[in-house]
Amino acid sequence: MSHIAVYPRTTSFSIETRSRPRPAKMRAAVFIAPGRIVLEDKPVPDIGPFDALLRITTTTICGTDVHILKGEYPVARGLTIGHEPVGIIEKLGSAVRGFKEGQRVIAGAITPSGYSTACLCGCHSQDGPGERHGFKAMGGWRFGNTIDGAQADFLLVPDAMTNLAPVPSGLSDEQVLMCPDIMSTGFSGAEKGGVRIGDCVAVFAQGPIGLCATAGARLMGATRIIAVESIPARQAMARRLGADVVVDFSKGDPVAEIMRLTDGRGVDVAIEALGRQETFEAALRVLRPGGTLSSLGVYSTDLTIPLGAFAAGLGDHRIVTTLCPGGKERMRRLMEVVATERIDLGGLVTHRFPLERIVDAYELFAAQRDGVLKVAITP
Amino acid sequence: MSHIAVYPRTTSFSIETRSRPRPAKMRAAVFIAPGRIVLEDKPVPDIGPFDALLRITTTTICGTDVHILKGEYPVARGLTIGHEPVGIIEKLGSAVRGFKEGQRVIAGAITPSGYSTACLCGCHSQDGPGERHGFKAMGGWRFGNTIDGAQADFLLVPDAMTNLAPVPSGLSDEQVLMCPDIMSTGFSGAEKGGVRIGDCVAVFAQGPIGLCATAGARLMGATRIIAVESIPARQAMARRLGADVVVDFSKGDPVAEIMRLTDGRGVDVAIEALGRQETFEAALRVLRPGGTLSSLGVYSTDLTIPLGAFAAGLGDHRIVTTLCPGGKERMRRLMEVVATERIDLGGLVTHRFPLERIVDAYELFAAQRDGVLKVAITP
Amino acid sequence: MSHIAVYPRTTSFSIETRSRPRPAKMRAAVFIAPGRIVLEDKPVPDIGPFDALLRITTTTICGTDVHILKGEYPVARGLTIGHEPVGIIEKLGSAVRGFKEGQRVIAGAITPSGYSTACLCGCHSQDGPGERHGFKAMGGWRFGNTIDGAQADFLLVPDAMTNLAPVPSGLSDEQVLMCPDIMSTGFSGAEKGGVRIGDCVAVFAQGPIGLCATAGARLMGATRIIAVESIPARQAMARRLGADVVVDFSKGDPVAEIMRLTDGRGVDVAIEALGRQETFEAALRVLRPGGTLSSLGVYSTDLTIPLGAFAAGLGDHRIVTTLCPGGKERMRRLMEVVATERIDLGGLVTHRFPLERIVDAYELFAAQRDGVLKVAITP
Amino acid sequence: MSHIAVYPRTTSFSIETRSRPRPAKMRAAVFIAPGRIVLEDKPVPDIGPFDALLRITTTTICGTDVHILKGEYPVARGLTIGHEPVGIIEKLGSAVRGFKEGQRVIAGAITPSGYSTACLCGCHSQDGPGERHGFKAMGGWRFGNTIDGAQADFLLVPDAMTNLAPVPSGLSDEQVLMCPDIMSTGFSGAEKGGVRIGDCVAVFAQGPIGLCATAGARLMGATRIIAVESIPARQAMARRLGADVVVDFSKGDPVAEIMRLTDGRGVDVAIEALGRQETFEAALRVLRPGGTLSSLGVYSTDLTIPLGAFAAGLGDHRIVTTLCPGGKERMRRLMEVVATERIDLGGLVTHRFPLERIVDAYELFAAQRDGVLKVAITP
Structure with a gap:
């Protein structure tokens, strides 16, 4: 897929441990223009009282991301792409209760607030950042759509108490990687x-x-x-x-x-x-x-x-x-399906790439080459 | 609506009482060709063990009948039109239990059998005469569509035990005339x-x-x-x-x-x-x-x-x-709405015609003249 | 279970083929008094226009039958017990369409009419023979409760068009024997x-x-x-x-x-x-x-x-x-579950008896001896 | 109801305007012991980032409050009673968006968080402060049960974004007073x-x-x-x-x-x-x-x-x-019912008391004297 330019990553980057100050910079797969998603450096996001910062351990590419790449679905230039995170809680907002830093979690592709009118109508997927007292037409898909997404070293998760779902011990990253979007x-x-x-x-x-x-x-x-x-x-x-x-x-x-x-x-x-x-x-x-x-x-x-x-x-x-149901309870249930081996989606991950090779991963996935179904991306 | 030919009704006809033999002939509004619905004589139908014969006391014309008249919805030449009957049970099939001859009843525009696969799936409206072990595409609308309808002196009601609904005393024909189709x-x-x-x-x-x-x-x-x-x-x-x-x-x-x-x-x-x-x-x-x-x-x-x-x-x-729900329980509930005066649909009947003037009624109704909403037709 | 008297069956009985006249008599497991269910001769039932007569090929005993045996659930003296039939259509009522004599079928333990108010409310299981224009308190369980049941050579199935469900070829009697009651x-x-x-x-x-x-x-x-x-x-x-x-x-x-x-x-x-x-x-x-x-x-x-x-x-x-859902569509769906091997209930039939030994079968089943789960009874 | 002691209110109290510092003290109807609910001074609550402080303009007494008074439903000594608030937003928590101080609002008797597992299961009423990753047995009733309630000059509303519902202009306090509990x-x-x-x-x-x-x-x-x-x-x-x-x-x-x-x-x-x-x-x-x-x-x-x-x-x-549904969308819908005059609950408020006479109001209401249905209490 020659129309994806490989962005030169010039800095030597390493994940910091939590005991040290968080890194100022992180790598992120960013939409530049139709045909161009590149890996570049961005500041690690600051978090507000409701938010959580995840250190991504595994993520993936979705067909919708390919629509973005091709310019068929417009997003802002400079936006980090991706909405399927598996990671470790790096930092919690001051108001977040019920979770601990260091916990391994996933979050759904759709991140309802819990307090919007849409949510209170039982329509959690239709709750987006622009929603106020009523409904917003675009729905509740935020990661890699209206806010920075998961194809990066770090991800800011809004409304963390509604959206973080601890991964049961015993399940690997790849085993729960399909929960945020495609299983849901x-x-x-x-x-x-x-x-x-x-x-x-x-x-x-x-x-x-x-x-x-x-x-x-x-x-x-x-x-x-x-x-x-x-x-x-x-x-x-x-x-x-x-x-x-x-x-x-x-x-x-x-x-x-x-x-x-x-x-x-x-x-x-x-x-x-x-x-x-x-x-x-x-x-x-x-x-x-x-x-x-x-x-x-x-x-x-x-x-x-x-x-x-x-x-x-x-x-x-x-x-x-239907727009992909999100929220921590949905994620919990889907991980239960995996944990109890009701179905085995293992075969869906056909290819694996480190984050630095994500542009190659896009190329493979968009071309549907090599029998690719889903790719695992690891920062 | 000049394209409706008035069919010359040549015989002098009178409703027989039940103590005398049923009349051999009855009047019926019949589809001849696009633009031509006429009143003509037909034999009074014979009934099978599940059926009932109603002596129609009031019926009406539906927008769908106008589609038939205009040739926009095809039915067989010679079919009696109409699917909104109010009448008296003239005769019950040998196997029909729970009703009495002489009872005043309505039947829904859609006449489910009760025993079809569609009915047993809770989809009573999609049960038609062609349905066998599965589903039939055309749905369960029979009166004035696949069998003779209600714009006549007499109407054969199939699957009578499923479809006949006694009219509570105290309600006039016109008060329940909207139940079979438009209320439902x-x-x-x-x-x-x-x-x-x-x-x-x-x-x-x-x-x-x-x-x-x-x-x-x-x-x-x-x-x-x-x-x-x-x-x-x-x-x-x-x-x-x-x-x-x-x-x-x-x-x-x-x-x-x-x-x-x-x-x-x-x-x-x-x-x-x-x-x-x-x-x-x-x-x-x-x-x-x-x-x-x-x-x-x-x-x-x-x-x-x-x-x-x-x-x-x-x-x-x-x-x-949704296709108009039918069946005796639906009709019972709708008549309850009328009887308890939850809503007053009285004003819907704006014009009244005897059966012999049904062609005039079609003309008025199709043209939406004179503020017409619904017409009452009385044999 | 010594309190079940064995009724002396004095006649030599054989199943007649359909080409010969139906036998005047058949064997049936009959409730006599608390503690006494016996096999005795009864006339083969006559059928009405809606009915079907099944020649039972396999049936079984239910826990409810044991309640009847023990006198905990009262039924009429002389009633044939049993509500789980697998059989061959011996004869169809004059008004029954859509089935053929000789077809292999099951019928549900509960036999809704399809035309009752209960059925038209979507509450098919609550439709019994006593139901008229409203609801009857006892529910729609008829076989072996208010009419003769299935533990016999022949069974009359009321409202046959609602209740007969053809058995897919390739499924044995025992494979579908659980559909009429316990699966449902x-x-x-x-x-x-x-x-x-x-x-x-x-x-x-x-x-x-x-x-x-x-x-x-x-x-x-x-x-x-x-x-x-x-x-x-x-x-x-x-x-x-x-x-x-x-x-x-x-x-x-x-x-x-x-x-x-x-x-x-x-x-x-x-x-x-x-x-x-x-x-x-x-x-x-x-x-x-x-x-x-x-x-x-x-x-x-x-x-x-x-x-x-x-x-x-x-x-x-x-x-x-919930009272056991019946009707031909329910039976069709349950047999699909069996046919597609979604679950394997095969192990449920732990013991097999010919009809003439049904009293022994009752004794075993009531005592829950020998790891019994369900017994198959074959006339 | 002689067993309710009248608590001597010693300070002269007045509602401060928002431009001046909030009063340090407020009056509140407090449970002391079975038979004793008294009006006493308490500090005006401090609010957290998710909370709102309401200045109560009208509230009422519920049958459940009488259960508390009688000692039939245990609450902590010193708790402020009441769960039916109408008021003005006095102050908003730092993280609350979408509302303005000075707005007239109600909140439901049940105050779901929006982010709990119970809420994400669609079971908003069963979400209480003790709920963590699962469900809490006591349900989501907090006001006057597990936290201070509405029979006071001020009320702290938790999870304000989920629970505050603006009152349409044109509706009086009394018109919306039934929405928080009894209408819902x-x-x-x-x-x-x-x-x-x-x-x-x-x-x-x-x-x-x-x-x-x-x-x-x-x-x-x-x-x-x-x-x-x-x-x-x-x-x-x-x-x-x-x-x-x-x-x-x-x-x-x-x-x-x-x-x-x-x-x-x-x-x-x-x-x-x-x-x-x-x-x-x-x-x-x-x-x-x-x-x-x-x-x-x-x-x-x-x-x-x-x-x-x-x-x-x-x-x-x-x-x-069912436990009373709460949340801002529920309240909005109920106020719509009032605003559109679908039903007229006006006659339900039969008696009115200022807050200083709330003990008299309890006495009247508990005794069901004078044809009392509901009382309006105004601070």
Whole structure:
């Protein structure tokens, strides 16, 4: 991915221990312009009374970060990217209770405050820094979107009491690395879809989010899980995580195939995990009357709802969208899923890079080379 | 509406009493071709063991019937139209228990069997005659759609034990005439939207269905109900049935006005009650993050979901569609609403016609002349 | 169990094929008086238009049947016992559509009509033959309770279109034998409890119902499942079906142990599967504030809610009770769970008897001898 | 109520304006011992970064405060009582954003933090100061329970950003005085009961909470509301707030009367609003199968569930308990109900006292003299 310039890191950097003064500088993967995310030095952030400073031990790159890299999702020049932190509490704000410096924690990709109107409506994901007495349109995604993110040596976590979740001893960084975003998002596709015991569920696209949606449908008792995917490695992982059948859309119309597989009945829940018109539309077309389309994709164009697929509005259909649930309780539950080995997402981390090689990691991940699913980045 | 031919009714017809043999013939409003619904003679139907035969005492015309008339919604040539019956049980099938001939009853516009897979999934409205072991795409609307309807002297009601609902004494035909369809549909807009105490609800279009959606939102505890409508008589009725504010879309952008009225917050639930792209889209645009678009309209084109209005799929939005809930328990509850005077829908019947003048009634209703809201048709 | 008299069966009986006239007589396990269930001859039932006649191929004995045997649950003298049928459709009522004679089917223990008010309220299990326009207090359990049951050569199934569920080819009788009652009841303990991904669930007692509740909690994504049981064989089966921990109440206070296991937090959902004050109370005591007690047991005494366990009514607790969900769609879903090998209930059938030895089977099952969990009875 | 000693208030006290230094002392109604709540001087509290200090303009006395007075509910000696504040923001903590000093606000009786595990589970009422990483058994009621309360010149509000709700201009103190507790609690009885359009609801006891439950059931669309009460003034108020029928339990068995009124069907939802065995049991006995008992009362003894009323555990019943929902969004919604005149709770304030006469107010309220419903206390 030649359009990512490698930024020359000129200083020799080392993580300081807590007994010494915190380093003035840290490395961070920063958005410069479309096509350019670079590693550069930034000051270690100062923290306010509600905040915590994490020393990142492992993080990763998300498909959304690639959208940022490509300029498809705009963020401010100079922003640190990344929203999937595993780390050690370096310092706690003066008002933070219930945690200790030195604790190993994660925080969700979405960091609700807990006190906003959105949170008090039960809609924690839609609480962002611009939210005041009402709701803000952009939602509650802050890390690497409206504030500096996790692809750095240090990360400031706002509203720390709401967002820090201690990692159970015995779990490795990589084991919990998927909790902040893709497990939370993918599982919520099944949860918001209302999957019940005995449901038939179709999951469109088996990237990391779609794979976790497949796993989530399996966890909730779906008995027929149809994964739609054409890449063999992802097909294999889908089967490993719970898919009963894989439909390869490159070999025929997936709608026709799913209707055939269900004897014309359609599916109870269809999960969209790509963010394209084709998959959105196909998900609607395979729904049974009364079924639910649970949409996880981040779209980049207007969508069309075909009249027939929508039964002219008379099909008792539901279309639900979900932004990754965050907060410490959500993280606790997801780490429990890992700890109890209900599903094994281990195979999702296919590649590992030190932070200084993050630009290479972006290049690999954006190109989907070498069967990459997720990369682990270690500062 | 000059394109409706008046069919010459040649016979002098009279309703027979039950002590005499049932009449061999009855009058029925029949679809002939686009633009032609006529009153003609048909045999009184024979009934099977599950069925009931109603002698219709009052019925009405629905907007959907006008779609049929105009050829926008196809039905078989010769089909009797109408799905809103009030009548007397003329005869019960041999297997029907729990009812008596001579009882005054209504039946819902949608007539679930009770035994279908759709019904056993809790999705009673999606159960049609073609449903077998799974689901049928067309939904459970039978009267005036797949079987003969209510605009006639007699109506065969299938699955009578599931569908007949006795009218409480003290309620007139006109008082319960809205229960089979528009009250059930309109209220379900609020119900499926999940309206809660203190919600702000916008209802787009105040035709009969939209007016009932307004009333339903009021019944469920919404504290800010914004009705969108331009026709003065409908605006007045909207206020009478519970709207706090009326927005006239002909005098400015209703989206901007609703956002202004809600201080930029948006509404908790937006109900679409027209079936057009403009209203669907506006309903989505005024939603707060986490809000619900409850769609009641019957659409006739593909729909577009604008990317921004959909928050790129990240807004925790829900879009739900509903087909009129039916069945005797639903009808019982709606008649309770009328009997206890929770809302007064009396003003909805603006015009009255005998069955022999139904073609005139169609003409008036389709043209929306004379401030017509609903017409009562009496055989 | 010497108090069960063996009824002398004097006729030599053989199952007739369908091409010959049906036998006038059949064998049936009949309640005579407390302590006496006997096998005697009865006429093969005549069927009405909605009914089906099944030739039973496999059935079983339920704990409730033992209550009947012991006189703890009163039924009419002469009633055929049993509510868990697997069989072949021998004959269909004249009005039954959608099934064929010769089809292999099951029917749920509870047989809703589909058309009752209870059903139309979504409360299918509470629909019994005495239900008219409202609700009947005794619920919808008919087989072996208010009408003749399944421990016989033939079984009349009422409301056949609502209740017959074809068995997928490839599944044996024994594989689907648990669907009519214990799978449906046990799973519903988890379903009505609202088990969510990451929940901690305690299940009190690991008889057949409790084991299925354990399996249901596992199927729905609970990550910490604590089974309370003292019998080693049942402890082992609990672990096999999904329990993470087994608490032996005979070795210490299970409430204290569960609070210890949850670090004082309590459980999200506690499932009662025995029907005694001790287990009901313990289930309440281990609930976290806001938690749900899902009760499956059939009680035989008044219950006491201790003030403290109930947080004086201020704990945002829920107590829910469930009667086994029935109907063909429920059965279809449960058979899907079996067919897709989501759980393996195979080990539950520990003993097998021909119908002529059913009195021996009762004796074994009532005494809980020989590690019995469930018995298969084959006519 | 001669057992309440009047504490001699020796200092002449006046509310300071904000431009001058805050007064060192304030008056507060303080629990001394069973039978003794007295008005005494206390220091005005210091506030932390999350807190707000309110200058109370109006408050009231709750039935729970009478329990405290009588020694039935233990609190610490010296604690200021009261949990229903209307006031002006005197001072904001350093970290509080989104509010201004001088703003007129209310806060709920229950003050969730927003960041606790309980809150992040959606169980805001169960979040108390003792809650750490899990749940605390005592629930989230802090004012006048675990920290000083509102019957004073000043009140410290913890977690101010979660709990302060600005009062819309145009609403008087008395109009919003019921929002913090009795409207929130009473309405939640209907909300947690899941009241739907067309439901029949019985509300046991028409004290302030029960009256609000009646109003809540009406707001949510119940069509048959049966209030159980014997005091004529409360019967009249029940009718004014939405009851269709009042059953006087002093004139006959209310269970028999309610079953008669419902033709033996029972009610969909029964709300208990007293906290006694008789009402709890009666509420259970009038439930239809599948119905919900929504319990609001604060009990002081163990409860008995009669076997028959519970259908031996087979009735698909639900019993739900609720602790008053709090938080600024809840308060906003309740004030909307008042502002839009959906219900008129004006008549609930029957007596008014200045703070210096609060001991008299307790005496009147505890004795339920003079037709008292609620008293307004003004510092």
